[in-house]
Amino acid sequence: MSFRDLLGKIGGHKVSSDNALSTARGQATTRAATTFAARLTFEAIERTFDGTIALDGASLDIAPGEVVCLLGPSGCGKTTLLRIAAGIERPTGGRVLINGQEVAGPDRFVPPEERNVGLMFQDFALFPHLTIVENVAFGLKQLPARDARREALALLARVGLEHYADQHPHILSGGEQQRVALARALVPRPAVMLMDEPFSGLDIQLRERLQEGTLELLRETRATSMIVTHHPEEAMRLGDRIAVMRAGRIIQLGRAEELYRYPVDLFVARLFSEINEIPWKVADGALVTPLGTFPAPTLATGQKAVLCIRQRAIRLLSEGQGHPARALHVKFLGDAALVEMAVQGFDQPLKALVHESDVPIRGRDLGIEVDPARVLVFGAEG
DSSP: OOHHHHHHHHTTOOOOSOOOOOOOTTOTTOOOOOOOOOOEEEEEEEEEETTEEEEEEEEEEEOTTOEEEEEOOTTSSHHHHHHHHHTSSOOSEEEEEETTEEEEETTEEOOGGGSOEEEEOSSOOOOTTSOHHHHHGGGOTTSOHHHHHHHHHHHHHHTTOGGGTTSOGGGSOHHHHHHHHHHHHHTTOOSEEEEESTTTTSOHHHHHHHHHHHHHHHHHHTOEEEEEESOHHHHHHHOSEEEEEETTEEEEEEOHHHHHHSOSSHHHHHHHSOEEEEEEEOBTTEEEETTEEEEOTTSOTTOEEEEEEEGGGEEEEOTTSSEEEEEEEEEEOSSEEEEEEEETTOSSOEEEEEEGGGOOOTTOEEEEEEOGGGEEEEEOOO
16 A cells, blocks of 8 residues: 555544644644544564564553654564554554554454554655645544644644645655655654654754654653654654664664663664774673773683774873873864774774864874773673
């Protein structure tokens, strides 16, 4: 089923005609109408395609009004889980519940148009033959035309595009099309909002502005939201919680700070910070290194481990202070710089991300110290 076909099915969404939005042009205080947020629950979801496992027992519970980001590399099952929530795909096993009511399971399947979900995909799929206000009002077919237009104009005002209401989508930039697609998804006041890579393809400054505006609008409408992304920074910016996925499973779930400070494995650690990965061996429950001794209580003596030193955990000192090192290369990154160093006692260079005012001269001897609270230890993979 294509996205446009799906929009056609969901176009019969029934919405209340009472409107808490002001339709005055240019009114900065316009706010989106609220909806009744729903709990979205996945219980041990499985999905296979021709013998290939896409989801392998994924479980997740999203509270009413909560924003959860699904984070992981391409092919890990993020979009498949979202499509199952929307009703575009059927699970091979497990159940999906909305407000405790099963909408997909072994003996029940509720079609997309009856789930009260809003959908927004990478392809905004605006209808070129419809005006912008008609695109936004597409999901309000059960309302009288005048009421549907009023509702659509109100959401367009909220995203700052009401002055384009009677134009056609081809005149809009990518960011403006994204805002129209968001308004169209939210105007029926869905209990659950599902978004698949909604900011991909936008330049970084525009992406950040739209992320902030989108999050503000989701907060106002109070729709329970699940957002698929492969950008950790985007997940940290948008999500109340983040569900990290790998190979069809949710391997860690929590707030951004929890995932950053206490990653369950090296895969998660790599997602949330740039790290130096140094092979080492465990001795008496610790890694004894020239830069300090770091606890490894769950690893056996002699076991191969990986010492992970965050680039921001390394502080540069004057020569003669701390541990001896030498600056090999320096890469200017604006308000920061990446310094590659030869460090006494290590076979491989280490990298430090430092403030641009602390950049050393290439080839200069210096000293370093490491914040032990920002060092991680994991068993070697494989």
